[in-house]
Amino acid sequence: MNRLAVFDCDGTLVDSAANICLAMEACFAKAELPLPPRRLTRRVVGLSLVEAVRTLHPDAPHDRHVGMAEDYKQAFHDLRSRGLVAEPLFDGIAEAIARIETAGWLLGVATGKSDRGLGFCLDHNRIAHHFVTLQTADRHPSKPHPSMLEAAMAEAGAEPATTVMIGDTAFDIGMAKQAGVTAIGVAWGYHEPAELFAEGADHVVSDPRELPPLLESLR
Numbered sequence: 001m002n003r004l005a006v007f008d009c010d011g012t013l014v015d016s017a018a019n020i021c022l023a024m025e026a027c028f029a030k031a032e033l034p035l036p037p038r039r040l041t042r043r044v045v046g047l048s049l050v051e052a053v054r055t056l057h058p059d060a061p062h063d064r065h066v067g068m069a070e071d072y073k074q075a076f077h078d079l080r081s082r083g084l085v086a087e088p089l090f091d092g093i094a095e096a097i098a099r100i101e102t103a104g105w106l107l108g109v110a111t112g113k114s115d116r117g118l119g120f121c122l123d124h125n126r127i128a129h130h131f132v133t134l135q136t137a138d139r140h141p142s143k144p145h146p147s148m149l150e151a152a153m154a155e156a157g158a159e160p161a162t163t164v165m166i167g168d169t170a171f172d173i174g175m176a177k178q179a180g181v182t183a184i185g186v187a188w189g190y191h192e193p194a195e196l197f198a199e200g201a202d203h204v205v206s207d208p209r210e211l212p213p214l215l216e217s218l219r
Contacts, residue, residue: 004158008167009111011189014087026075042190046169048142092208099212106156108133110148144174173199
């Protein structure tokens, strides 16, 4: 059975918090609502857009959440068209995923991004070729629902016992636990290590260079 390492994107592979905050502020401004504090916006990174908006503006009806999510997408697209979107890889990530792949793991991504957003991000950072399965919010319920991981395992020919989920938020860890896979938290993202352990993380690493030897130890 294949070994599969599935990565979250925002906050795990790339640092995209600044862009997400700008787009969220734009969609709230269009709705003539007070702008959400950035510390709260960072907390919802990883959720699907509708769920993220609902968390930040819980009193609105569902159709308002859907409309604001579409406004967020347009705001993000506008930022990208103006050359204002920066989604740099965290230091050491490119080397870590190359080493993990060389060690015989198949790689995947499970993210709250759209197909288009994820494709652009991976292509821009020249890492798309590493991943055999890409799961996004376009086709799945929001994390922590296990659907993304279940689909990734099916596509990669892996089982829960041979799969790890690597992410920076409690949503990633919760998804991993629901899917029955090993949950690895990363400390360079948007939720604190204590939160990741509280959600059930099996391991939390503080540097991408720790990932290849950790995964090797899990064989």
